[in-house]
Amino acid sequence: MPNVRPEMRIVYFLLALLFAGFLLLPLSVLFIRSFETSSGFDLSNYLSVLSNKEIIESIGNSFKVSSATAVITTILAFTLAYSINCTRIYQPLKRVIGTVIILPMLLPTITYGFAIMYSFGNQGLITKIIGHGFFDIYGFNGLLIGYVIYTLPASFLLINNSFKYVDKKFIIVSKLMGDGTLRSFSNTIVRPLIGTLGGAFVLSFILSFTDFGIPASVGGTYSVVSTQLYQVMLGSIPDFNHGAVIAVLMLLPAVLGVFLLYFLEKFNFQYEKITDIEWTQNKYRDTFLAMISSIFLLGMLSIFAVMFIAPFLNSFPYNLSFTFKHILNVFQSGDLVAVYKNSFVVSILTAIIGTVIAYSSAILNVRTQLKGRTAIDIVSMITNTVPGMVLGLSYLLLFNGSSLKGTFIIIILCNIVHYFTTPYLMAKNSLSKMNRSWETTGELLGDSWIKTIYRVILPNSVSTVIEMFSYYFINSMVTISGIIFLVTAQTSLVASKIKELQHFAKFNEIFVLSLLIFFTNLLIKFLCDYLQKRQVVNGKKIYRKSEAA
Amino acid sequence: MLKLQNISKQFDQKIVLENINLEINTGEIVSLLGPSGSGKTTLLNIILGLTKMDEGKIIFNGRDVSNVPMKDREFNIVFQDYALFPHLNAYENIVYGLRNKKGMDSEKELQEYIDFLELKPHLTKKIGELSGGQKQRVALARTLVTKPKILLLDEPLSALDGVIKESIKQRIQSIAKEYKLTTIIVTHDPEEALTLSDKVLIINRGNISQFGTSREIINQPSNDFVKDFILKQLQIKRQNIFNLFGEKYA
Structure with a gap:
């Protein structure tokens, strides 16, 4: 690894400044404000919040519905991942399952709520088709459906990825040793995955506990922590100190969860080698699992189907004649087009600047000997822990009087910090696999450190950079929890606009805007996947030929 | 001419190199030979300028380059994994x-x-x-x-097999001769060191065990380490090859 040079110190200093100003300082202010009263600092805010029946109930509700979500999501995600990894289900069907399952990631969570309402509500699409309603969707049931759809993609990706690192040969070994089906299953599949399954559970719990979009749309009178926080901060009588307390209370389970995740890491072990086996013929197993997966995915798609249908009908569900009226209205409304433009610009800038920041952080961390480089790992742990709403609120508290208030800059910075962890880890993973001597070689051949990064390191991690960009873009397109406290009339984004349109019951506009987000994200995803694949194809070609040589 | 004077290096209290003194003439091929952990790679990195030494001096053609940064020393290296x-x-x-x-x-x-x-x-x-x-x-x-000005090679043959090994060996020798290029090679293989270089520096636990030509090392091993670890390997190899071909080829 290269010796420390001044350029590295400068980059490090700038990053330190950024995270001090937009992560540590705001969070400190949040803590301080939670203890602040008219007569100094004490626990009275906490006491009054914790004696407030409504708030206590909402915390209880959050725990209840998030736990239920976590159980269901983990089981479902495991079932789907198992169907893909351990069966002989028809290959194209496996591919469809793997693709459809992650589609909800391309939509803001607030849209899920409206889709659920338009599907299962009294006049809903599915209700109409079946002929009667099932249950009251406003409240626990609606939240549960929404949260499961929301948390499933992330949990599925986690478990599916871990499946790839399980040595399947042990299934044969276990059978040869005379294990029964159950013992074999628990020893060769469940045991190696137990850490990941626990991780999926914790992740689903935290995501549901801190989400704002779903309860904002389909929560009804069933109050949860995030809607309480919103009310306290932006309701008729805003109370910043109580808001700070609720934010801290929201942060606690997330902190616990992250510790739990690190603890669960201990259960993971590495196989020396990963071998794939040919799966035994088992018609019952495959048919059963294929049916379960398909039914679930169809159910999920049917919920979102209304989003693609309703805006093209005159007045769903009463007048079902086809029309482009609503679509045209949105495009003719300067207001909505402007909001879409805002979202797009914010996301592009978040993706570009965020990728640069996460990439430079990872370079300093894995490819230099800079003192204090491990501090970046701590930063990434913190950003992984802090929910978007808490971060947004802490910005509101810190920057309320400053000129940053009501700017796009503060929204972009919030998104960059909020979603920092994943792109940072992507970059770290890719950079740590590269040859350690490249920088030294570059230097001996006359390059400066920055020049070697540009001429050698960057070209060899293009694929990762594209992936980081795509992650940042899509997430900043769909986030609502992170930005809800930071947007103003001038800096309104699609996700927050949807919240506003809800007041006026303009559901067609809501769906059209959601479709716009969806297709924009889909386009970016396709584009990034295509560019990445081109990279990988090039890489593969090299690999195959060298094996032959 | 490259002169190393009293070079010492510690990593966290652990002595890696102790009082290394050495002179290498221009155009010579010198191998640094020793078991893993002996300090040979550290010495190579110190000459290159990648690793800082704690004590000592490096004099190149009469000029003290101890504090000259890697880039300006105008030495260059081929890494073990090539880093292409x-x-x-x-x-x-x-x-x-x-x-x-x-x-x-x-x-x-x-x-x-x-x-x-x-x-x-x-x-x-x-x-x-x-x-x-x-x-x-x-x-x-x-x-x-x-x-x-000096070519450094870190285990240049370890990733190669059989015949290619021998041809690269010849190539290195002809480079040194053709361009009168001082070449310093790190290796853990006695056969490689003794057949490739003009002089061999045997390092053990951070100290010089022996420095001399191949002939000197074979004929006058200076201590038990050289005898037991370096020469014994070669004798076993020789025995194996004799057994293969029969004594008549000896």
């Missing part, structure tokens, strides 16, 4: 450094190196398409075109 850039083809790798030092090497000289290392048929190949020996030669070319 995979996104560039063989030719682009070779000329990588020329862009930074314009006019350093004329097009004619560049072609000479390429011809000398027999790389012409491979220039447009991606790094992944090259065999181990070809990669080694590309890495050598990339280093040589920068006209280093």
Whole structure:
């Protein structure tokens, strides 16, 4: 690894400044404000919040519905991942399952709520088709459906990825040793995955506990922590100190969860080698699992189907004649087009600047000997822990009087910090696999450190950079929890606009805007996947030929 | 001439090198031979300027370069894993450094190196398409075109097999002769060290065990370490080969 040079110190200093100003300082202010009263600092805010029946109930509700979500999501995600990894289900069907399952990631969570309402509500699409309603969707049931759809993609990706690192040969070994089906299953599949399954559970719990979009749309009178926080901060009588307390209370389970995740890491072990086996013929197993997966995915798609249908009908569900009226209205409304433009610009800038920041952080961390480089790992742990709403609120508290208030800059910075962890880890993973001597070689051949990064390191991690960009873009397109406290009339984004349109019951506009987000994200995803694949194809070609040589 | 004076190095209290004194003449091939953990790679990195020494001096052609940064020492290295850039083809790798030092090497000289290392048929190949020996030669070319004053090689033969090993060995010897280039090689293989170099420096636990020509080391091993670890290996090998071919070839 290269010796420390001044350029590295400068980059490090700038990053330190950024995270001090937009992560540590705001969070400190949040803590301080939670203890602040008219007569100094004490626990009275906490006491009054914790004696407030409504708030206590909402915390209880959050725990209840998030736990239920976590159980269901983990089981479902495991079932789907198992169907893909351990069966002989028809290959194209496996591919469809793997693709459809992650589609909800391309939509803001607030849209899920409206889709659920338009599907299962009294006049809903599915209700109409079946002929009667099932249950009251406003409240626990609606939240549960929404949260499961929301948390499933992330949990599925986690478990599916871990499946790839399980040595399947042990299934044969276990059978040869005379294990029964159950013992074999628990020893060769469940045991190696137990850490990941626990991780999926914790992740689903935290995501549901801190989400704002779903309860904002389909929560009804069933109050949860995030809607309480919103009310306290932006309701008729805003109370910043109580808001700070609720934010801290929201942060606690997330902190616990992250510790739990690190603890669960201990259960993971590495196989020396990963071998794939040919799966035994088992018609019952495959048919059963294929049916379960398909039914679930169809159910999920049917919920979102209304989003693609309703805006093209005159007045769903009463007048079902086809029309482009609503679509045209949105495009003719300067207001909505402007909001879409805002979202797009914010996301592009978040993706570009965020990728640069996460990439430079990872370079300093894995490819230099800079003192204090491990501090970046701590930063990434913190950003992984802090929910978007808490971060947004802490910005509101810190920057309320400053000129940053009501700017796009503060929204972009919030998104960059909020979603920092994943792109940072992507970059770290890719950079740590590269040859350690490249920088030294570059230097001996006359390059400066920055020049070697540009001429050698960057070209060899293009694929990762594209992936980081795509992650940042899509997430900043769909986030609502992170930005809800930071947007103003001038800096309104699609996700927050949807919240506003809800007041006026303009559901067609809501769906059209959601479709716009969806297709924009889909386009970016396709584009990034295509560019990445081109990279990988090039890489593969090299690999195959060298094996032959 | 390269002179190392009293070089010492510690990593976290652990002594890696202790009082190393050495003189290497211009154009000589010198091997640093020792078991893993003996300090030989650290010594190579200190000469290169990558690792800072705690004590001692490096004098090159009468000039003290101890505090001259790596880049300005004008030594160069070929790493054990070559560290070739995979996104560039063989030719682009070779000329990588020329862009930074314009006019350093004329097009004619560049072609000479390429011809000398027999790389012409491979220039447009991606790094992944090259065999181990070809990669080694590309890495050598990339280093040589920068006209280093001293060539450092870190385990240059360890990743190569059989016949290629012998041909690269000859290649290294002819480079040193052709360009009068002082060459310092790190290796853990006694056979490699003793057959490849003019002089061998045997290092054990951070200290010089013996420094001399191959003949001197074979005939007058200076201590038990040289006898037991270095010579014994060669004797076993010799015995095995005798057994294979029969005594008549001895």
